[in-house]
Every structure is written in structure tokens, then in C-alpha cells.
Amino acid sequence: MTAIRQPGRFGLSRTKQQWLLLLAGILVLFAAWSIGHRYSRYLPSPSTVWTDSVHLLMAPGTYSHIVDSVRRLLIGLGGGFIAAFIVSLLMRTGPWLRRFFEPYVFVTLTIPSLAVALFALMIFGLSEVGVYVSVGVIVFPFVVVSLNEGFANLDASLTDMAKVYRFGWWQRVRQVALPEMSPYLFSALRNSHALAWKIVVITEVFSQQTGIGSQYKRSYDYFQLSELVVWVLFFLVAVFAVEFGVFRPWEKRVFRWRVARERG
Amino acid sequence: MGGFIDIADLTFRYGDAEVLAIAGVDLTVQKGEFSCIVGPSGCGKSTLLTILSGLAAPETGTVTIEGTAIYKDGRRTDEELPRCGYMFQDSRLLPWRTVRDNLNIAMKAAGIPEEQWNDKLADLLRMLRIEAFADSWPLNLSGGQRHRVAIARALAIEPAFILMDEPFSTLDEVTARFLRTELLDVWARTGTTIVFVTHSIREAVFLADTVNLMTKGPGRVFDARRITVPRPRTYEDPNLAEVEGAIVETVLEAWGYYDQDVVTEETAR
Numbered sequence: 001m002t003a004i005r006q007p008g009r010f011g012l013s014r015t016k017q018q019w020l021l022l023l024a025g026i027l028v029l030f031a032a033w034s035i036g037h038r039y040s041r042y043l044p045s046p047s048t049v050w051t052d053s054v055h056l057l058m059a060p061g062t063y064s065h066i067v068d069s070v071r072r073l074l075i076g077l078g079g080g081f082i083a084a085f086i087v088s089l090l091m092r093t094g095p096w097l098r099r100f101f102e103p104y105v106f107v108t109l110t111i112p113s114l115a116v117a118l119f120a121l122m123i124f125g126l127s128e129v130g131v132y133v134s135v136g137v138i139v140f141p142f143v144v145v146s147l148n149e150g151f152a153n154l155d156a157s158l159t160d161m162a163k164v165y166r167f168g169w170w171q172r173v174r175q176v177a178l179p180e181m182s183p184y185l186f187s188a189l190r191n192s193h194a195l196a197w198k199i200v201v202i203t204e205v206f207s208q209q210t211g212i213g214s215q216y217k218r219s220y221d222y223f224q225l226s227e228l229v230v231w232v233l234f235f236l237v238a239v240f241a242v243e244f245g246v247f248r249p250w251e252k253r254v255f256r257w258r259v260a261r262e263r264g
Numbered sequence: 265m266g267g268f269i270d271i272a273d274l275t276f277r278y279g280d281a282e283v284l285a286i287a288g289v290d291l292t293v294q295k296g297e298f299s300c301i302v303g304p305s306g307c308g309k310s311t312l313l314t315i316l317s318g319l320a321a322p323e324t325g326t327v328t329i330e331g332t333a334i335y336k337d338g339r340r341t342d343e344e345l346p347r348c349g350y351m352f353q354d355s356r357l358l359p360w361r362t363v364r365d366n367l368n369i370a371m372k373a374a375g376i377p378e379e380q381w382n383d384k385l386a387d388l389l390r391m392l393r394i395e396a397f398a399d400s401w402p403l404n405l406s407g408g409q410r411h412r413v414a415i416a417r418a419l420a421i422e423p424a425f426i427l428m429d430e431p432f433s434t435l436d437e438v439t440a441r442f443l444r445t446e447l448l449d450v451w452a453r454t455g456t457t458i459v460f461v462t463h464s465i466r467e468a469v470f471l472a473d474t475v476n477l478m479t480k481g482p483g484r485v486f487d488a489r490r491i492t493v494p495r496p497r498t499y500e501d502p503n504l505a506e507v508e509g510a511i512v513e514t515v516l517e518a519w520g521y522y523d524q525d526v527v528t529e530e531t532a533r
Contacts, residue, residue: 161356164317164348165421167373175369179360257360257401 076135150184303478349418
């Protein structure tokens with residue numbers, strides 16, 4: 001049956017309505033920003049920020065700061081995911097290891113992110129390893145919880161099929177378990193991604209000479225509020241770029257078999 | 265004894281259950297035979313297949329395949345279980361892999377040389393008339409097409425025998441009839457030994473060389489009927505209806521339906 005498209009409000013399609021609303025939201029933000037600039041002593045005007053943005057975009061050093069932050073994010077996230085995957089697998093082996101690891105999950109779930117960043121600074125000093133560890137530790141419990149849920153929901157009938165057809169352990173992981181757990185893995189990735197970005201910049205503020213966080217610190221030290229706003233905007237662009245440039249296309253590719261079902 | 269598959273005095277129980285799931289099953293399947301197992305729900309006919317596939321171990325009894333004891337006195341021997349294809353009630357394809365990948369993954373696990381995969385895949389898909397769907401996602405196929413892919417997968421691994429657990433019970437009757445005919449066609453061409461579990465006597469007499477009848481649970485095989493009606497068979501064949509009628513008569517008594525009627529009449533009085 002073919003769905004009949006109903007025109008939305010004002011005779012516009014739903015997509016056009018959504019774009020118009022987004023545009024309206026941005027315009028209101030700019031208006032509030034301009035008013036804030038006019039009636040405050042410190043908030044830079046949108047035009048000043050624009051000029052500074054262009055200036056920073058022309059400087060090659062800007063990109064190396066962004067690349068440094070992205071690299072730390074990906075390594076930290078990857079490390080957290082790998083650690084969580086191993087621990088989650090070990091927790092599946094029996095009640096002893098499950099009880100052994102439960103406190104680790106609980107502690108890392110509740111400990112403040114800032115405290116983790118400070119611990120990492122004290123232990124690893126100015127080394128970049130501190131950033132990786134901070135991100136990994138913060139991401140770790142969210143991933144373990146999601147994976148545990150995924151493991152609990154593995155389809156026993158597919159496991160039987162894999163046994164009968166004598167899949168090797170790697171085939172069972174690669175062809176059965178990982179695709180089955182993908183919804184949980186992507187849910188964990190989505191939940192932890194934005195959080196990981198925040199941890200990256202916090203630890204960079206404390207311990208790094210490069211990266212977006214280090215530029216926050218520099219702007220603060222020189223009281224360059226306009227530059228701080230520019231780096232916040234760059235941060236937002238970097239987060240969206242990774243989300244829409246890496247994770248969303250990846251997720252779309254992994255779940256393309258589901259799109260097939262929706263069409264069918 | 266002396267068949268391709270010989271089962272003697274097999275018993276099985278789930279976990280610590282007080283009641284056995286199967287109790288003393290004796291069964292022989294000849295090489296290349298289409299052997300059906302018919303029994304009421306809960307008699308343990310599917311359990312028998314899980315033991316034959318190696319998914320579960322019996323409590324007691326002996327299973328010999330091609331002269332090699334796989335289980336002896338309830339214990340797994342060191343002998344390797346011959347490769348078996350398995351068709352479940354549902355197709356159990358990996359929905360995130362294409363038809364081609366589903367077959368290739370099974371062939372890889374079975375150790376079929378990679379250079380043979382393409383030819384084998386093409387042959388099987390052509391034989392089962394699904395060659396147009398080689399690169400389709402399983403969820404884009406109909407139930408019948410998915411079952412054909414599952415048959416292709418079972419055959420692709422060059423099995424010593426194929427186990428089928430009520431594979432057509434979830435399909436509509438027209439599709440199921442069509443697939444039964446195709447299955448017989450494939451069986452005739454490949455000569456594979458098939459052990460087919462069903463609760464439908466009509467399905468069993470249409471397909472089988474031998475119909476093994478099981479008692480109510482905990483089940484055992486109490487009768488093995490050789491079906492001599494010549495192939496190709498049709499559902500309308502009066503000879504087939506006669507065989508079916510005789511088996512129905514036998515199982516009504518064995519499964520206790522006549523006793524139930526008596527009890528009901530007595531209770532009514």
C-alpha cells in the first residue's frame with residue numbers, strides 16, 4: 001500500500017518545517033547573543049567572534065589542536081570499549097567474576113568525571129596517557145552495563161545453529177554475537193561519545209599543551225573571551241563531525257539489513 | 265542394527281527433571297533413506313534430533329553412525345560426529361548476512377575449500393530456484409524462500425546426513441506442499457540421508473521411506489512402517505490415504521485416545 005503524503009502546517013513538508021524551526025532557533029540564539037553583548041561588559045559580539053573564527057581557521061595550528069583532541073577521544077573511547085568488552089565477557093563466565101567486577105562498575109559509574117581527570121593528572125602528570133585513561137575509565141561502566149544487557153539477550157537458537165554448523169569461536173563472535181549485540185554497542189557508543197568529549201577537554205585543560213581543552217585554558221589565561229567562544233564553537237563542530245561523519249554512517253552500514261526489512 | 269544410523273536404548277532427561285524426555289529409543293536409518301519420526305507433542309522427537317546433532321548428550325544408550333559409535337552407554341566417545349545439516353522449525357539464517365554469506369559462512373565452518381564456494385552456491389540456489397536472491401537480505405525473502413535457503417545451507421556443507429525438525433510446520437499448506445515436493449526432488453538428486461521429524465502423519469507418509477512412530481512422552485519408537493507407495497506420490501493417491509488411515513488407527517490406540525473416549529463416556533454417565 002502506498003502511503004499518502006499529507007501536507008503539514010502552512011502547506012510545507014515535514015522536512016521543510018523542521019529546517020525552518022532549526023533556522024528560527026539559531027536566529028533567536030543570535031538575537032539573544034546580540035542583546036547580551038549590548039547589555040554586558042564581557043560578552044563579545046557575534047561579528048567579533050566571526051572575525052576571530054576566520055582568523056583561527058586560517059592558522060594551521062588550529063587544525064592540529066582539533067586533530068589532537070579527536071585522536072585522544074578515539075584512543076580513550078577505544079580503550080574503554082575494549083576494557084569493558086573483556087570485563088563483560090569475564091562477568092559472563094560465572095558468579096565469582098561477576099561479583100568481583102561489580103564494585104569496579106559501580107565505582108566508575110558514580111565517581112565524578114572531574115575527580116577522574118585530577119587523579120589522572122596526579123598519576124600520569126603531563127603525559128597524554130592520562131587523557132586516554134580518564135576517557136576510558138568514564139566510558140567503561142556505561143559500556144559494561146550495555147554489553148551485559150546485550151549478552152543477556154543473545155538468541156539461544158542462533159547459538160545452537162552456530163554449534164550445529166560448527167562455527168569456530170571467532171566465527172561465533174564475528175558472525176553471530178557481535179552483530180546480535182550491535183544495537184547495545186551502538187547505544188553505548190552514543191551514550192558515551194558526548195561524555196567522552198567532555199572528559200577529553202577537561203583533562204586537556206589540566207594537563208595538555210595542545211588540544212581544544214588547552215586552548216580553553218589559554219583563552220582563560222589571557223582573558224580572551226571571544227577566542228574562548230570560538231573554541232567552544234569548534235568543539236561543537238568537532239563533536240557533530242565525529243557523530244555525523246563517523247558514527248552515523250557506520251551505524252547505517254551495520255544496520256542496513258534492518259532498513260531492508262522496513263522496505264519489505 | 266547395521267544401518268547408517270543405529271540408536272539403541274537411548275534415554276535423555278532435561279537437567280534434574282524427574283521424568284525422562286525420551287525412554288529407551290531404538291531406531292535404525294539406512295544410508296540414503298528418507299526416514300520420518302512421528303509422535304505427539306512432548307514425546308521427545310525433537311530431543312532425539314538434538315542428540316543426533318551433538319547439541320545434547322544422552323543419559324544412557326548408544327548411537328552409531330556409519331559404523332562408528334558416537335555415544336556408547338550414554339558417554340560421548342572420542343570419535344568425531346559426522347558432519348550434519350540441520351533444518352530447524354524456523355530458518356535460523358543470520359539476518360545480518362546475505363543469502364550468499366549465510367551459505368559461505370557455513371561452508372567455511374565445514375572446511376569446504378573456498379574455490380568451491382561459488383560453484384556450489386550457484387548449483388544449490390539454482391536447484392532450489394532462488395538464484396535471483398543470492399545477494400538479498402533474509403528479511404527481504406518470504407518464509408518459503410527463507411526455508412529454501414536453509415535447505416541450501418544444510419546441503420552446502422556436504423553433510424553425511426540431514427536432520428529436519430518440523431521444518432514446514434510454520435508455513436501455509438500450499439507453500440509447504442510445494443517445498444515438500446522440492447525437498448524430495450533435491451533428496452533424489454543428492455541421495456542424502458534425511459531424518460525428518462513431524463507431528464503430521466500425512467506429511468510423513470508423503471515424504472518417507474520409513475515412518476517411525478513414537479509413543480507419548482517419555483517417548484520410544486514402538487513401530488516402524490515401510491511406505492511402499494511408489495514415487496512420485498500425490499496427496500490424492502488412495503494408496504497413500506490407506507497407509508495414512510492405518511497409521512492413524514495405530515497411533516489413536518497407542519497414544520491413548522480410545523482410552524480417553526472411554527473415560528469421557530464413563531465420566532458422562
